[in-house]
Amino acid sequence: MADKKAVVVCLNPAIDQTGSLQKLEVGExxxxxxxxxxxGGKGVNVASVLSQIGAEVTLTGFIGADNAEMFEQMFMQHGITDEMLRVEGSNRTNLKLTDADGQLTEINFSGFTLPASTLDKLGQLLSGLARTHKTFIFSGSLPNGVSAIRLAGWIHFLVMQGKTVVFDASGDAFDKGVKALPSMVKPNLYELSGWIGKPLTSEAEVLQHGAEIAALGIKDVVVSCGAQGVLWLRNGEWMRSIPPEVNVVNSVGAGDTLVAGLCWGKINSWSQSKTLKFSTALAAHAVSEAGVEIPEAVLLRKLVTQTTVKPV
Structure with a gap:
């Protein structure tokens, strides 16, 4: 029987407030x-989806003690093992507004600030978890007090322990994290553009710069391209998925759902094609719902059937 255990590291959880309106009028x-x-927060979303799929999820990182109750209730609801380190202060709030055209506007606030002693505690916790787990997912932004170099150090430690490390971040965190050579990275188009320092203007550029990440020594490079699907580079060959058409309600959490699906494929030793089809279908369902929930089995099978995967 496959080991269904996974550790998700969420350093900067957030309370996600999502809203839909006809049109966002600035200044009105x-x-x-x-x-x-x-x-929410990317890591919390990944943990939620993974646990709903069937993984035995341990969630660690940091959580503000002042407004932790909503998170704790969700962890209990989904059977997530709570190894989050409580810190002084509140978790941040993310405001996400979607208009009738599907355009998403995000306003992210700051949350707690971490003392150096707390960072050492997480390093010790990860060291202990590495003795009993082989799959680790780092997903999301960095809170005040955590440097991208410190993040890269945690990833490097786990890689040196022979662990499978999946990594999803942006900005300086992404830049430093990829240099620690995780097993898989999953930038979206915006994050990949930020890494190369200029907008991407063609698919050829996406393929070129994705290959540059792989050339660092990373086995799997997955680029999520929204409604255009997902591109996955492994062993010098690209594969593409094309998702089924769905009614877009809210794109928040779609990328996190994709990461969860990719990890589930790794945990079960699925083929690249099967993993890509499953995770793309799962993410397609995510944009059709307001929350981060997986579909009923019959609907998921239908979405998987409607998802196309082919070589690029």
Missing amino acids: LNRVHSDNTIP
């Missing part, structure tokens, strides 16, 4: 016609 009063408030 805007009225939201539907809204939702959930515990």
Whole structure:
């Protein structure tokens, strides 16, 4: 039987407030016609989806003690083992507004600031978890007090322990993290553009710069391209998935759902094609829902059937 255990590292959880409106008018009063408030942050989203799929998830990182209750309830609901380190202060709030055209506007606030002693505690915790787990996922942004170099150090330690490390971040965190050579990285187009320092203007550029990441020594480079699907480079060969058409309600969490699906494929030793088809279908469902939930089995099978995977 396959080892279904995974550790998700979420350094900067957030309370996600999502809202839908007809059109965002800057400088004017805007009225939201539907809204939702959930515990989030990229790592929390990944852990939630992975646990719903069937993984035995341990979630670690940092969480603000002042407003941790919403997160704790969600961890219990999904059977997530809570190894989050409580710190003084509140978790940040992310405001996400989607208009009738599907355009997403995000406003992210700051949360707690971490003392150096707390960082040492996480390093010790990861060292202990490495004795009993082989799959680790680092997903999301860095809170105040955590440097990208420190993040890269944690990744490097686990890689040197022979662990499978999946990595999803942006900006300086992504730049330093990829140099630690995780097993898989999953930038989206925006994050890949940030890494190369200029906008991407063609698919050829996406393939070129994705290959540059792989050339560092990273086995799997996955680039999520929104409605255009997902590109995955392994062993010098690109594969592409084309998702089924769905009614887009909210794109928040779609990338995190994709990461969870990719990790589930790794945990089960699925083929690249099967993993890509499953994770793309899962992410397609995510954009059709307001929260981060997996579809019923019948619907998921239908979405997988409607997802196309082929060589580039």
